[in-house]
Amino acid sequence: MDRKEFLVTLGKGAAVAGLAYCVGCSANGNDVPTAPNSVDMTLDLTQSSNSPLNIIGGSIVTNGIIIGRTGASSFVAVSAACTHQGTTVQFQLNNNRFYCNNHGSTFALDGTVTMGPAGRALTKYNTSLNGNNLRIFS
Ligand code: FES
Structure with a gap:
């Protein structure tokens, strides 16, 4: 050749x-996955798969939603897929944000964009704790 x-x-x-x-x-x-809508699910916090939520600052991702514990009885829940290119965001309570380690986008705990390149907010969901049951709903 x-x-x-x-x-x-x-x-x-x-x-x-x-x-x-x-x-x-x-x-x-x-091509970013669509944020789940019409959400209404309940997580049993005694289940081992949900155990990270028993620690303030802990989080899990389930059904396209990232849920983080912000206090003794307070939680946040937003769509997990970064609105830039769909990478799963991370919950960082120390910085009061969700962070995408793909290109560095950051989102406030209510899902609004605080730094791009992402241009759209994450979808925020409501949370309600009743005993060991955490409800996440639209
Ligand atoms: S995929 Fe999240 S910043 Fe690009």
């Missing part, structure tokens, strides 16, 4: 790699 053939082959490979990279991605967020 001469130099020219090598460069042509390299170019074709790069084009294929570029196509593969862009499949399923979107710079404008059009």
Whole structure:
């Protein structure tokens, strides 16, 4: 293979790699999973899968929603998919925010964008604690 053939082959490979990279991605967020709507679920905090919520600052992700504990009896719940490109956001109580480690977007605890590139808020859900049952609802 001469130099020219090598460069042509390299170019074709790069084009294929570029196509593969862009499949399923979107710079404008059009491929971001839709936030769950008509939500009404109850989590039993005695279940081991929900145990992170027994610690202030703890969080879980379930059914497309991230739920974080902010105090003795207070919680926040928002859609988990970053509105930029859909990466699951992290709950960071120390910074009073949700954080996307993909491109650095941050969201206030009510889901509003505090730093892009995300351009849309996360969907916020209501929470209500009754004993060990935490209800998350639209
Ligand atoms: S996916 Fe890009 S900032 Fe979240």
